[in-house]
Amino acid sequence: MNQHSNLGHISASYVNLLFDWLVSAHPEVATRMPFARPVAGELNRIEIPQWQAMLDWTYQALEDAAMPLKIAAHVRPANMGLLGYVASCCTNLGEAFARLQQFENLVYSVNALNVAFQGDEIILRWGAERGRPGHWVDSVAIGVLVAFTQHLIATPVYPRRVQFINPMPENPSDFDAFFQCKVGFAGDYTEVVWPVSLLEMPLKSPDHVMRSMLDQQAQLLLKQVKNGEESIPGFQKALQESVGAGLPSLSEVARRLCVSTRTLQRRLQEQGTSFRDELEQVRVEMAKNCLQAGDLSLADIANLLAYNDQSAFTHAFKRVTGVSPAKYQRTKRQ
Structure with missing residues (x-):
């Protein structure tokens, strides 16, 4: 650096x-x-x-x-x-x-x-x-x-x-x-x-749930800025934004980073990871913020994070965390 x-x-x-x-x-x-x-x-x-x-x-x-x-x-x-x-x-x-x-x-x-x-x-x-x-x-x-x-x-x-x-x-x-x-x-x-x-003065269109997710992401980025930890500059932000836009694909993230899909795939492989793994981690972290905020149903969260349906969201969340979204939410509220 x-x-x-x-x-x-x-x-x-x-x-x-x-x-x-x-x-x-x-x-x-x-x-x-x-x-x-x-x-x-x-x-x-x-x-x-x-x-x-x-x-x-x-x-x-x-x-x-x-x-x-x-x-x-x-x-x-x-x-x-x-x-x-x-x-x-x-x-x-x-x-x-x-x-x-x-x-x-x-x-x-x-x-x-x-x-x-x-x-x-x-x-x-x-x-x-x-x-x-x-x-x-x-x-x-x-x-x-x-x-x-x-x-x-x-x-x-x-x-x-x-x-x-x-x-x-x-x-x-x-x-x-x-x-x-x-x-x-x-x-x-x-x-x-x-x-x-x-x-x-009120802002034009505040979004409390999105604010919570972005605030959490900004905190993580701030730590990375200080520590110089992000291996592909801007990747996490581009990935998170593509999910928010409903377009969580390799090509969309590569477009936001102004690189080819092949280049992005190669960089991820060099880091010992894959686009699918990184996408799943980001989606789960965003889901945790939504669940803790408590303003959206599981179906709404699945839709917000661009899953095909609630079942796909539930399976992905449990695969990463070991618990279902509903159980995670109950644990955080206790």
Whole structure:
């Protein structure tokens, strides 16, 4: 495993935002990009100096000072990785911000996020204890935070104040327009200040059962990020997402990882496992979360996890755990 730079790292899913935006807005520039698009996945991480170089090259190619804000405006949940899906399944923005603080290291591990309450305001603050990534990196990061927040809620709510630790750029009016507030520069911290009432705003479509499963998966991924344990970067996430989408097949997971089915099979064989075994383990772990949540019937769980029927789900669960789903659920409730 490569040693991380002092400035930290970000996930490949996050970096793919730049590539997605270029393909959409500047396809001719995208074809000249000298950097390879990274394979998405929380455990496939890009060092900040490389991210800086990508953004610097893009600016030189476009000469557009509003570039970081345009990139940020293009963000989708997939670019936030598993954190994006976890946040999307929360009940309100307060829960989503708590997940952001809890799982930030999965997506954007640079300077640590600190959350403070002051009067009727909530302040999200980043210092410079690990260094200063610079204007492009910080502007995309804060822009993504605000743009993604707007994706989560039905009615847009913008910050009261935004401040950057970096010097004022040549186009401060673009920042005022993007954030819909007066943006400061050259501050002691980078900050985003919201009304505390924002925390109670409901999300568009919270899903409590899916949130429980994704939260558990995010916890496991976070441990793997810290320990560097995942042998095929992004595999567990791609597998879990394919199950959630009702398409738990080798070809679907390979597509999500941007590799051929043959390559994925070979990598799994090299690890002494198979797609079928890995799929069964992931399904059972997801089933355990559903059973503990207690919100779904066995038939619903079987359908959610893309089993052919309840009987197939019951047999698979018992084969892995040694007990039936119903017995497992009763044991956990005692």
